[in-house]
Amino acid sequence: MKKYLLPTLFILCSFFKVQSQTKTIDTLVDVGNHKIHFKIVPGKGTPVLFDAGGGNDGSVWNSILDPISKITNAPLITYDRAGFGTSTIDTLQTDESKHGIISSIEDLEIGLKKLGYDKDIVLVSHSYGGYLSKLYASRHPKLVKGVVLIDVNHNYYEDGYIEKVLATQDKLIPQWKKNNKGTYYMSATIQETVRIMSKVKIPQHIPVIDFVNGIPFLKTTEEIERWKECHRNYVANNSNVTGITAHDCGHGIWVGNPSLVITSISKIYAGSSKQKAEIQEHALEYALTANNQEKADVLAFNNSEDDLNTWGYELLRKNENHKAAEVFKLNITLNPQSSNAYDSYGEALLKTDQKQEAIKMYKKAIELNPESANAKEVLERISKDSAKQLH
Incomplete structure (x- = not known):
């Protein structure tokens, strides 16, 4: 029996269950007719907000919170979008269009404001979560100090591609509607999300690191090349973006190569911090240790x-x-x-x-x-x- 699976995708999503040693503060924030679950690793300075891929909740980030906290000493924030994890969903609102990307960003804005984190911030996102990072940065250009995008969508689902994906999910939608409201509404509103996000960009003054996978999660050559080309174009057309191909990594790049993602987040964070030299020193120490440990882990894994x-x-x-x-x-x-x-x-x-x-x-x-x-x-x-x- 296969003990674990390669990351799978549902409209830009992957599913990972990991544990963390980091002590966190759990809280449910009332955002109007429903509540959003936030987990916060306490710290000082500019917070880092993590946005999970579609179908995921905030727990997917648990495995990298400890080292990022130690390197940056920043408050780290993860959360579950409405209908995922332990966040609830507005059951009084039956209009599907009111459960889309705009509703999600408004939930986040209300939650951050109530928690006192509606000031300067650094954003990290995966897959579908990239939509939220782009939208938040465009709505709050003076507050966002840096963005790390992990295998997110860059116009891939335009030109009729999203319709092709939805056509394969007809049999799943009734099941989602009954048992998984978050996924159902994400699917029901994805065409409108794609339309909205086609016009949204991260402002050019905000530094961005853009990761693309080295092990394709898509199936056909056409799909794989389109995904890569979208990332190449995004980097080429935005001078504020640094592109990185994560070799030997699937869709969940921070799972395949944690140190690569952790040091990149630390680099973006250091660029906006008064403790830049100290953070860079901590990141270097971490990178040296992590690289050596990775070799030890590989040796232990080989032929096991x-x-x-x-x-x-x-x-x-x-x-x-x-x-x-x-x-x-x-x-x-x-x-x-x-x-x-x-x-x-x-x-x-x-x-x-x-x-x-x-x-x-x-x-x-x-x-x-x-x-x-x-x-x-x-x-x-x-x-x-x-x-x-x-x-």
């Missing part, structure tokens, strides 16, 4: 159970199923007590039409871990399929 598991699934993704089976077989030889290794081998065996051997592997996975839900589900499915064939 997770490394072999990842390699095997990469081969499955390329439809090299027999090669994948050999890698998973090696994994169970090296890690004979791993339920997950047997589960993965079973999956590869099914793909190479070795059903009886696969069944043995799934049974072994359950023997090692009686709570192995995936193995149980697969065996149940195999049993049902066999029963159908008999009839």
Whole structure:
């Protein structure tokens, strides 16, 4: 069984669940008929606001808050947009158009004002959250001191592209409407969002770092090239923007290369701080330590159970199923007590039409871990399929 997935996208979004050691202040702020959940890492000076991608809540940033706090000593603010995380949504407002990007930015503005953070600020955003950073900077050009954009949309969904995406989601929309109001309204208003944002720009006097992924999350060559070209054009047409391609990183760049993102945020922050030299020194110390630790982590990962598991699934993704089976077989030889290794081998065996051997592997996975839900589900499915064939 695959232990983790590469970042997936729903209209500029990815889903990550990570933990943090940073002590935070949790608060629900009333913004009118609903409440927005904010988490604040206390600090001094200009705050840094983090805006998550579509479908995400503020917890996606947890893994990088500690080092940024230590480097900058700044107040760090994450939050959940209406309908996500623990933020509520205005159920009295039934007009879908009133739940769009303008409503989101107004929620944020009210929340920041009530919290006392409606002054100078640095913005960091991912994916769909880039819309909020651009919009906030355009509405408050004198307050925003710097922006870090992490694989955000730059006009990609114009020229009919957003209609193509929405056409693939007809079956999902009723489910979202029932169970996930935040995602539903984001989808229902995305065309209007794209139209509004096509006319919005970050003012030229505000320094911007723009990241683009090195491992495409889009599927076709046309889509991949369009995404990259949009980023190249954005950098070329804005003298205040520094473009960075995050090699060997997917959509969640701060997950794939934390130190790259953390030092970039620190650089932007230092440029607007009176403690510039001190912050730069802290960032350098962090970068040296992080780089060395990264090498140690890579060495520990290489040829580990997770490394072999990842390699095997990469081969499955390329439809090299027999090669994948050999890698998973090696994994169970090296890690004979791993339920997950047997589960993965079973999956590869099914793909190479070795059903009886696969069944043995799934049974072994359950023997090692009686709570192995995936193995149980697969065996149940195999049993049902066999029963159908008999009839």
